[in-house]
Amino acid sequence: MANNKFEFEAAYRLLENKLEELRQLSETLECDFSNEIANVEKRISQLRAERYKHLTPWEQVILSRDLERPMTRDYIDTLCTDFIELHGDRLYGDDPAIVGGIAVFGDRAVTVIGQQKGQDTAENIRHNFGMPRPEGFRKAHRLLKNAERFQRPVITFINTPGADPGIGAEERGQAWAISQLLLCLSSLRVPVVSVITGEGGSGGALALTIADRIIMLSNAVFSVASPETCASILLRDVKRAGEMAEALKLNAPALKDLRIIDAIVDEPLNENLLGAPDFVADLRSAISKHLDEVSAQPLDDLIRQRYQRLRVIGQFYEPDL
Amino acid sequence: MFKPTFKPRKAYIDLSGISKSPLSLDSREGNFPCPTCSTWLSEAEIIKNNDFCPRCARHFAVTAWERIYSLCDEGTFEEWDSGLTSGNPLQFPDYDAKLQRASEDTHLPEAIITGKGIIGGMECVVGAMEPRFMMGSMGSVVGEKVCRAAEGAMERSLPLILSCCSGGARMQEGMLSLMQMAKTSAAIGRLNQAGLLYITILTHPTTGGVTASFASLADIIIGEPGALIGFTGPRVIEQTTGQKLPAGFQRSEYLLQHGMLDIIQPRLEMRSLLIRLLAVHQGGRNGQ
Numbered sequence A: 001m002a003n004n005k006f007e008f009e010a011a012y013r014l015l016e017n018k019l020e021e022l023r024q025l026s027e028t029l030e031c032d033f034s035n036e037i038a039n040v041e042k043r044i045s046q047l048r049a050e051r052y053k054h055l056t057p058w059e060q061v062i063l064s065r066d067l068e069r070p071m072t073r074d075y076i077d078t079l080c081t082d083f084i085e086l087h088g089d090r091l092y093g094d095d096p097a098i099v100g101g102i103a104v105f106g107d108r109a110v111t112v113i114g115q116q117k118g119q120d121t122a123e124n125i126r127h128n129f130g131m132p133r134p135e136g137f138r139k140a141h142r143l144l145k146n147a148e149r150f151q152r153p154v155i156t157f158i159n160t161p162g163a164d165p166g167i168g169a170e171e172r173g174q175a176w177a178i179s180q181l182l183l184c185l186s187s188l189r190v191p192v193v194s195v196i197t198g199e200g201g202s203g204g205a206l207a208l209t210i211a212d213r214i215i216m217l218s219n220a221v222f223s224v225a226s227p228e229t230c231a232s233i234l235l236r237d238v239k240r241a242g243e244m245a246e247a248l249k250l251n252a253p254a255l256k257d258l259r260i261i262d263a264i265v266d267e268p269l270n271e272n273l274l275g276a277p278d279f280v281a282d283l284r285s286a287i288s289k290h291l292d293e294v295s296a297q298p299l300d301d302l303i304r305q306r307y308q309r310l311r312v313i314g315q316f317y318e319p320d321l
Numbered sequence B: 001m002f003k004p005t006f007k008p009r010k011a012y013i014d015l016s017g018i019s020k021s022p023l024s025l026d027s028r029e030g031n032f033p034c035p036t037c038s039t040w041l042s043e044a045e046i047i048k049n050n051d052f053c054p055r056c057a058r059h060f061a062v063t064a065w066e067r068i069y070s071l072c073d074e075g076t077f078e079e080w081d082s083g084l085t086s087g088n089p090l091q092f093p094d095y096d097a098k099l100q101r102a103s104e105d106t107h108l109p110e111a112i113i114t115g116k117g118i119i120g121g122m123e124c125v126v127g128a129m130e131p132r133f134m135m136g137s138m139g140s141v142v143g144e145k146v147c148r149a150a151e152g153a154m155e156r157s158l159p160l161i162l163s164c165c166s167g168g169a170r171m172q173e174g175m176l177s178l179m180q181m182a183k184t185s186a187a188i189g190r191l192n193q194a195g196l197l198y199i200t201i202l203t204h205p206t207t208g209g210v211t212a213s214f215a216s217l218a219d220i221i222i223g224e225p226g227a228l229i230g231f232t233g234p235r236v237i238e239q240t241t242g243q244k245l246p247a248g249f250q251r252s253e254y255l256l257q258h259g260m261l262d263i264i265q266p267r268l269e270m271r272s273l274l275i276r277l278l279a280v281h282q283g284g285r286n287g288q
Helices: A011-028 A036-053 A057-064 A072-079 A121-126 A134-149 A167-171 A172-188 A204-206 A229-233 A238-247 A252-256 A277-295 A300-312 B041-050 B064-071 B095-106 B141-154 B173-191 B235-243 B252-257 B269-282
Strands: A081-085 A098-105 A108-115 A156-159 A190-199 A213-217 A222-223 A263-265 B030-033 B040-041 B078-080 B112-119 B122-129 B159-168 B200-208 B220-223
Touching: A011 A036, A057 A190, A057 A222, A057 A238, A072 A098, A072 A108, A072 A156, A072 A277, A098 A134, A098 A277, A108 A134, A134 A172, A156 A204, A167 B235, A167 B269, A172 A190, A172 A204, A172 A300, A172 B173, A190 A277, A204 B173, A213 A252, A213 A277, A222 B173, A229 A238, A229 B173, A252 A263, A263 A277, A300 B173, B030 B041, B040 B041, B064 B112, B064 B122, B064 B159, B064 B269, B078 B141, B095 B173, B112 B141, B112 B269, B122 B141, B122 B269, B141 B159, B141 B173, B173 B200, B200 B269, B220 B252, B220 B269
Parallel strands: A108 A156, A156 A190, A190 A213, A190 A222, A213 A263, B122 B159, B159 B200, B200 B220
Antiparallel strands: A081 A098, A098 A108, B030 B040, B078 B112, B112 B122
8 A cells, every 4th residue: 555645654765765776786786685675574564564553544545535535336247246336316316426236245135335436536526526415325225225125235345425506406405315215225124234335425325225234344444523613613624633533433443432333344455455365255244244144134133123123323311210 | 409490581693504703792891793794783672673683583592491481381380390400410510510510500400491381372392492501512411301201291192392502412421321312213213103193393503413303203393593503513514524504504594404403493483383283183283
């Protein structure tokens, strides 16, 4: 994950450059330092791995938004076969910020839905930076009802800065579209597993994250609002977003402690996550394990448990009566 | 335990939102400019006029208790879950102090009051959100009380009426707040399945996570005149899109036009509308 987003990378890069100089020098001088060089190289990669294991929440926020990360379509194409994308909400339009359709995962037919970001400016404009409009949520709603009708389990992939904050979205009932999706998912009579792959931003992310199991990648985040928004509202200083990232408890370990998510899949130290076979295998088996577990339950129990999962979230004081 | 008490009313005007008035509250003692039309009003006038401006009919914010009293038959409201208070589950900076200040300012333990009341002789579960308690934001307690209100309605087979007013999810409780959207929506889902009537009254302002959960899931959604209702707040929309907002954007009247509300009802006639709605849902009997 040689990544130039982080300042600490400069130090590792400096060491690597020095090592390269040494390698060239050893060639010129015709003496063999290859053992030493290999040792130092190994040490640098160990140190870097250690550093990436201890990213601060703010560094994870930055990483979760990385355009180099795989997007929802990449996950679907890697994990599933026979994906057929289905379009449109049958009411107004098709929102490219949400992709969805039917596919085969392992040996079962599934419905897959997720927010889709782009990997460059042109793609991002096309996908509205992964910020769904009401028609996107309504398309998801329609596909979920379809999944229920044909008894297909649902896998959702979450990666969005949040719902679109535009005039048109408001005029077409953004809040209404989100609340109806929340209600639909909370009682949908098929198993649902969510995977938070990148940025889990606010209501736009939550709308597809009501599930029987929630899996989160180790550098993904899930937050009530972006740290920048919190910093500008609560501290009146957007530069202090790092503090808010810390306070919001938005990373995977913190959310596991709060029992909002169920499992974490560790990301490798590799820029191209889906190019790492171990990671792909881990993610596939995590989804498959949870899907198996929830699919084994009678539907009525599943719905009751999904309700209970939500019902117990929250912490408050109540006097003994 | 903190016991909420109903304090004698104190008129105040919400100056947020559309106010462009250069006049400040303390510039003339005891008088306030209407945020919409800038007419100077005395506290006595505002009280006499039932909390709206005699010139432009702007509805001023009222407290949760005033809302409850204005809807229920006299002396019939019985509060539920009044002892629920927020902790600081994430140890979020300054949250404890903000909670304490909000509770001192409002004499309420949290941003919503719920309970059972009688409206026009008909029993129902009633709740009202308090705009002054951290902008009516929804954290664990608001989410829990909404769920318990829905469950209480189901136990007794009663209709549920919620008067909403909120800035959205409470950031200081992080994901615990955001999940209250899911939790309340799920509870309303059960209420729907039980076939019970659910009515929301959206008042100024109802935005963010409350609009995008239980507030917009009602069988009948009533807006107060001029109320700001939406998902994203107007300032954020302007800042992020750089677009000029259309006149009347996100106001009740605009939302009615765009198909998001069932009806707009002035506050003074709210109770009579509820009585008619409740009566129709009882099969035409008016309960008296």
